[in-house]
Amino acid sequence: MHSKFLTAAALLAFTALPVMAQPTQPQGSAAAGSGGSAAVGGTSATTLGAGATTTGPEGSASALGMGGSAAGPNATSRSAVHGNENLNGQAMAMSHDQGTMSKSHTVCHDKAGNSVDCRTKTMAHEPGQKPDMSTSEGSAAIP
């Protein structure tokens, strides 16, 4: 009985050693996104971003999608994703009519095999009023 326990303990030690000898490589997946809208006085702006990353024995993969939309006078929007392994995305949208303005801006960082972080900031402003601002965040990391 005593020898059986020793055999099991030795097996456990041999199993643990290779794990301890190598730097631990996280395995798993993460997905996150954020978005926001601002609207005031006939102007509106919306942006969002959503990203995913996964890692495993075959390596890491990541994907990131961004979008921006604006409506009203002088509406402009722009979206872009840059990077190769690690991805950075931006989406901006704005519409303004003289002093009245709606603006939204989303930034996402997709670190391949590691984490996804997105943050959206919005602002709506009318002359004579305090700007109405908000921030939303979404993040996920592979444990």
Place this chain on the structure above:
Amino acid sequence: MIAYRISACLAFACVLATAAMAQSTSATVTAGPLRGTAQAGPDADLRSDNDKDRAADDADARRDQDCNHRSVTVRSPNGSATASASSSNGSTVVAGGGAPGSRTTYEDCARPDQSSKDGEK
């Protein structure tokens, strides 16, 4: 008896680890006319053929009706990570990107289905 308990604990730990590794995760964001989704994990691309056919039909219907749909979908080489952004508003711009070898598909009125593979020149 102790050895049996250790073995049982090891086996249970392996089952837990396998289950944790096999899980996928997803995120969906909706803001105004925009919708974004991201999915990562081993079953990130588990849509059935029927679902894919339905999605294609929906896309055709949107183009025919109001021509306001615009979307981008990024799929990693093995399909383990996907992300998309889409809108029902014609003034929208969308962009996407992925790891080397990923396939990025843009869809809008002017470009019904335009795919590109990241890393290709």
